[in-house]
Amino acid sequence: EDKVVQSPLSLVVHEGDTVTLNCSYEVTNFRSLLWYKQEKKAPTFLFMLTSSGIEKKSGRLSSILDKKELFSILNITATQTGDSAVYLCAVDSNYQLIWGAGTKLIIKP
Amino acid sequence: DVKVTQSSRYLVKRTGEKVFLECVQDMDHENMFWYRQDPGLGLRLIYFSYDVKMKEKGDIPEGYSVSREKKERFSLILESASTNQTSMYLCASSLSQGGEKLFFGSGTQLSVL
Numbered sequence: 001e002d003k004v005v006q007s008p009l010s011l012v013v014h015e016g017d018t019v020t021l022n023c024s025y026e027v028t029n030f031r032s033l034l035w036y037k038q039e040k041k042a043p044t045f046l047f048m049l050t051s052s053g054i055e056k057k058s059g060r061l062s063s064i065l066d067k068k069e070l071f072s073i074l075n076i077t078a079t080q081t082g083d084s085a086v087y088l089c090a091v092d093s094n095y096q097l098i099w100g101a102g103t104k105l106i107i108k109p
Numbered sequence: 110d111v112k113v114t115q116s117s118r119y120l121v122k123r124t125g126e127k128v129f130l131e132c133v134q135d136m137d138h139e140n141m142f143w144y145r146q147d148p149g150l151g152l153r154l155i156y157f158s159y160d161v162k163m164k165e166k167g168d169i170p171e172g173y174s175v176s177r178e179k180k181e182r183f184s185l186i187l188e189s190a191s192t193n194q195t196s197m198y199l200c201a202s203s204l205s206q207g208g209e210k211l212f213f214g215s216g217t218q219l220s221v222l
Contacts, residue, residue, distance in 0.1 A: 004151075034210070041118075041216035043199070048210065088152070097211075099151035 002027040002093050006100035014108050017079050021103045023089030024071040031092040033072050035063055038086040038102070046074070046087075079107045112136070115200050115214035122221050128187040130217050132200030138212075140205070141183035143167075143175065146197040146216075158183055190221045 004025045013019055023033065032050045036043035047056040049065035049072060056063050060079075065072045076083055084107045089100040116131035134141065140159050144152040144167075154167030156175040164175050172194060176184045183202075187194055197218050201211040 009149075036211075041197075041199075042113075042213040043211075044213070045210045090152075097152075097154070099153075101149050101151040 002091070002098045004089055004091050004098045004100040006087075006089050006103050008103060009101065010104040010106070012106045012108060013079060015079055015081060017107075018075065018077045019079060019105060021074040021076075021087050021105070022071060023074070023100055025091045025098070026070065027091050027093035027098060029094045030067065031095070033065055034090045034092070034097070035072070035074050036088040036090070038088055039084075043088055076105075081107045081109055083107050113200055113202055113212050113214040115198075115217050117217050118215065120217055120219045122190050122219065124191060124221060126190050126221075128190050128219065130185040130187075130198055130200075130219070132183045132185070132214055133181050134202040134212070135181065136202070136204075136212070137180065138202035138204055139180070140203045141177065142201045142203075142211070143173075143183065143185045144199045144201065145169070146199055152199065155185065192221050195219060195221045
């Protein structure tokens with residue numbers, strides 16, 4: 001059975017800290033891995049990763065995929081209170097998205 | 110920017126009622142999806158549609174049906190609401206099938222009493 005596991009489930013850090021969120025997967029036919037940020041209600045797209053070892057970067061956020069070890073990490077440097085959200089990881093397997101349960105990140109001022 | 114609009118942010122219904130959740134997207138996307146989101150379980154796919162009048166069951170279709178009469182509108186129907194359908198419902202659309210970038214609506218928090 002395809003599965004995606006995110007860790008930790010929740011995380012509380014102080015503003016300015018760096019955080020690393022993890023997403024591991026076991027799927028039958030990997031096509032891509034996606035990261036979303038969910039504040040309040042609607043998830044918004046962050047990154048799509050298809051190739052191992054190539055870092056995607058957007059401002060203070062970056063992500064990388066390891067297709068050999070079957071995981072991805074999402075890094076956020078110099079965190080701000082606006083980074084508080086649930087971060088969702090999803091894997092496209094056979095054109096179907098398998099979602100992790102999410103990591104709830106709380107940034108304390 | 111793509112806009113996906115869900116008709117209600119919060120909804121309270123009684124057990125046994127018929128419930129309609131509406132979703133409209135404005136970017137001419139072929140593909141539309143309905144998910145439910147429960148704490149600790151992630152997003153679970155209820156139904157999806159790759160074309161008008163076309164629908165496919167997702168992972169948890171039991172107790173739900175859908176309607177797609179027009180390309181921009183995808184409705185989720187709970188024929189007879191039950192308390193275990195209390196959840197956050199998210200609609201999404203995308204340009205292409207599968208794992209390409211999804212655009213989500215703001216969600217409907219449904220409570221069935």
